[in-house]
Amino acid sequence: MKINKDYLNLSENYLFSEIASRVKKYSAEHPDKEIIRLGIGDVTKPLATPIMDALEKAVFEMGKKETFRGYAPDRGYEFLRNAIADVDYRKRGCEISPDEIFVSDGAKSDCGNIQEIFDKDNVVAVTDPVYPVYADTNVMAGRKIVYMPCTKDNGFVPELPAEKVDILYLCFPNNPTGAVITKENLQKFVDYARKNDSVIIYDAAYEAYITEPGIPHSIYECEGAREVAIELHSFSKNAGFTGLRLGYAVVPKALVKEGVSLNALWARRHATKYNGAPYIVQRAGEAVYSMEGMKAVQKQVQEYMENATLIRNALTDMGYEVYGGVNAPYIWLKVPGEMGSWEFFDLLLNKANVVGTPGEGFGKCGEGYFRLTAFGDKNDTIRAMQRLKEL
Amino acid sequence: MKINKDYLNLSENYLFSEIASRVKKYSAEHPDKEIIRLGIGDVTKPLATPIMDALEKAVFEMGKKETFRGYAPDRGYEFLRNAIADVDYRKRGCEISPDEIFVSDGAKSDCGNIQEIFDKDNVVAVTDPVYPVYADTNVMAGRKIVYMPCTKDNGFVPELPAEKVDILYLCFPNNPTGAVITKENLQKFVDYARKNDSVIIYDAAYEAYITEPGIPHSIYECEGAREVAIELHSFSKNAGFTGLRLGYAVVPKALVKEGVSLNALWARRHATKYNGAPYIVQRAGEAVYSMEGMKAVQKQVQEYMENATLIRNALTDMGYEVYGGVNAPYIWLKVPGEMGSWEFFDLLLNKANVVGTPGEGFGKCGEGYFRLTAFGDKNDTIRAMQRLKEL
Numbered sequence: 001m002k003i004n005k006d007y008l009n010l011s012e013n014y015l016f017s018e019i020a021s022r023v024k025k026y027s028a029e030h031p032d033k034e035i036i037r038l039g040i041g042d043v044t045k046p047l048a049t050p051i052m053d054a055l056e057k058a059v060f061e062m063g064k065k066e067t068f069r070g071y072a073p074d075r076g077y078e079f080l081r082n083a084i085a086d087v088d089y090r091k092r093g094c095e096i097s098p099d100e101i102f103v104s105d106g107a108k109s110d111c112g113n114i115q116e117i118f119d120k121d122n123v124v125a126v127t128d129p130v131y132p133v134y135a136d137t138n139v140m141a142g143r144k145i146v147y148m149p150c151t152k153d154n155g156f157v158p159e160l161p162a163e164k165v166d167i168l169y170l171c172f173p174n175n176p177t178g179a180v181i182t183k184e185n186l187q188k189f190v191d192y193a194r195k196n197d198s199v200i201i202y203d204a205a206y207e208a209y210i211t212e213p214g215i216p217h218s219i220y221e222c223e224g225a226r227e228v229a230i231e232l233h234s235f236s237k238n239a240g241f242t243g244l245r246l247g248y249a250v251v252p253k254a255l256v257k258e259g260v261s262l263n264a265l266w267a268r269r270h271a272t273k274y275n276g277a278p279y280i281v282q283r284a285g286e287a288v289y290s291m292e293g294m295k296a297v298q299k300q301v302q303e304y305m306e307n308a309t310l311i312r313n314a315l316t317d318m319g320y321e322v323y324g325g326v327n328a329p330y331i332w333l334k335v336p337g338e339m340g341s342w343e344f345f346d347l348l349l350n351k352a353n354v355v356g357t358p359g360e361g362f363g364k365c366g367e368g369y370f371r372l373t374a375f376g377d378k379n380d381t382i383r384a385m386q387r388l389k390e391l
Numbered sequence: 392m393k394i395n396k397d398y399l400n401l402s403e404n405y406l407f408s409e410i411a412s413r414v415k416k417y418s419a420e421h422p423d424k425e426i427i428r429l430g431i432g433d434v435t436k437p438l439a440t441p442i443m444d445a446l447e448k449a450v451f452e453m454g455k456k457e458t459f460r461g462y463a464p465d466r467g468y469e470f471l472r473n474a475i476a477d478v479d480y481r482k483r484g485c486e487i488s489p490d491e492i493f494v495s496d497g498a499k500s501d502c503g504n505i506q507e508i509f510d511k512d513n514v515v516a517v518t519d520p521v522y523p524v525y526a527d528t529n530v531m532a533g534r535k536i537v538y539m540p541c542t543k544d545n546g547f548v549p550e551l552p553a554e555k556v557d558i559l560y561l562c563f564p565n566n567p568t569g570a571v572i573t574k575e576n577l578q579k580f581v582d583y584a585r586k587n588d589s590v591i592i593y594d595a596a597y598e599a600y601i602t603e604p605g606i607p608h609s610i611y612e613c614e615g616a617r618e619v620a621i622e623l624h625s626f627s628k629n630a631g632f633t634g635l636r637l638g639y640a641v642v643p644k645a646l647v648k649e650g651v652s653l654n655a656l657w658a659r660r661h662a663t664k665y666n667g668a669p670y671i672v673q674r675a676g677e678a679v680y681s682m683e684g685m686k687a688v689q690k691q692v693q694e695y696m697e698n699a700t701l702i703r704n705a706l707t708d709m710g711y712e713v714y715g716g717v718n719a720p721y722i723w724l725k726v727p728g729e730m731g732s733w734e735f736f737d738l739l740l741n742k743a744n745v746v747g748t749p750g751e752g753f754g755k756c757g758e759g760y761f762r763l764t765a766f767g768d769k770n771d772t773i774r775a776m777q778r779l780k781e782l
Contacts, residue, residue, distance in 0.1 A: 001509075001557040001558070001588045001590055002510035002512060002513055002649065003508060003510060003653070004509055004510050004656070007656050007660075008651070012659075013659070013662070014465075014662035014663045016662075017465055017662045040462065042462050044456070044459070044461070045459070046454050046456050046459040047454055049454075052450070052454040055450055056447075059450055062635070065437050068436070068437040068631075068634070070435070070631075070634045071633045071634060072634065073411075074405075105636075106666050108666045109666065112664030116395060117394060117398065132663070133663060137663060137664060140507070166393070198392055240459075243461045244453070244669050244670075244671070245496075245666060245668070245669050257392050257393075257394050258392075260394050262394070265394060265398055268403075269531070271404070271405035271407075272503060272523070273499070274499065275633075276636070278635050278672060
């Protein structure tokens, strides 16, 4: 009996588990201290009324024999896949059909699981800094990873890989840096993938936070992307589903490698290892696409973006070097002086009782940086900035 | 770019997807026919009142800022893990602590994912017939599988493997045969695993259906099982959560292989690739362990078991050879004459408009057998038996 030794190449804890455990320890030792959490990207606003209405109605159905629902269809209910195809794609001029959409319990699961349909010997490229799930799950599978540095010199948008890579993970608006990519630059990645027979895993979890025109909301806005890209979406950040769990993956039928349809492979994976998102949550997800739902979630996004502006301005006033927060709910700040990012984490936790995320947790190029999120309560965010000012 | 070619060793469709697609096709061609589904093991009773109450209360909390819940703790909420540890283990005399319990979105996911923490080169033993997830997910990972035949000669309880195997999947009460294992026989498997440094994945999804005394409800009733066994549980069949999605895995801290804690490995997997079951569903799960909840779900189980008895008796009267249905919601019947099990599936679908599951879909030894489930509506079940009689 042998364990999967690739796991031993990981750091002991998943980044956000490590942060949670440090905060828990500090709290236990200082029960009198009130901690403001701008670390993990968790939302704080309650579900909007149109979503609550849909959720309550669906729950009611589960209590009646005539309307009770058991196992969901493999790929998700059609009512939800149709709404996604219509609003997120057709209305943006992207050609994605409902049977190219796979509903899941969240983008984190999809990010983590998608690598399974690829051979172990592919070379994977991720940005540095990076959302740890892309890298960790490929380490777990024993794949070779190359890093695409994202620094202030390239505006936190990676260069095309110098060597040939097989799988590229891209996330825009970016977690953690808050950077965005222009359509022109994204097209270069699509062209690279077409030329090199690569696949792009495009994480669009934060697309609802784009405020400026000309920034692509979907990779399928680029020409030829249907033949090279898988796109992942979350309901967590745009609609407050972190605690409800819902997401979806798009695997176009035009995406064929070695003569095999990746849509069919992912369908086989989905059907075999997963049993669908809860009916009640899929109904809540459908409500996100209603007129009232869209209005309500846009309002929440705007309110979170007011926090982002507030953090940006306060930090700038304090003399910090600040990135992100314009088309993304994340603010990426340069840690002052020569301080390490975990050192800054401890300083903020201990002296200001504010939790952020150390840049080093996202990769070597994150060292010297720090991530704050705009998902806090507005008053807490103001108070957190006050505490930083008094440091 | 290479795909995972191990997927090409699978049948094209997951068994239950294949059945769903055949039924859909028949329905489309015969819109006037009313089909009775006793194929996929999906429940038909609405959620019981105590569970509905808990679910509604939790949904209400999601709409208020003060009580809204975002990301769940990695391993699940303590309120649920404490209830599980207490009712499912402590009260049965098994020593399992809450931090050995990992809440998930269902036993199917856990069944499918658990193999990831093991090396590719382990030899896996599964029964034949077998719930396809154990086998398919190991095929996807490229592992060698050996089959332990379960036939009427051994009462559908496998012999110990003749060769040394590293991982054994056992499911009792069994899906699909409905067979159970005595504590004495289960102890032999635990002893085998201890002697051979193997790990047992014990799927206890149907334990609530045990009606006879002396049949173990948990593998941890066996001596030394904490050092060799992982146990998987579902809320689908005992409490009607097929559409809500909830399950849990037990990975004891005493389970250490090559000096590494499997509890720690699974924790790392859980935290990295998964983001927890919805808060509202975990609250519904907690209600299953309340006094009212336990009473309500036991009543549902009894009612389903009345269907099982009804099917058993009707089939026996018709002269079928029938197994299972006493401690399990599945009836395993011998297909009449020399007919193949897919042939019998088509006959039942076309002539009686009744859907079952062909034994061959569960493995070679399932050929010539057929599975019916007790999860249908009572009247539908009676009518299905009437239709079979008239065949």
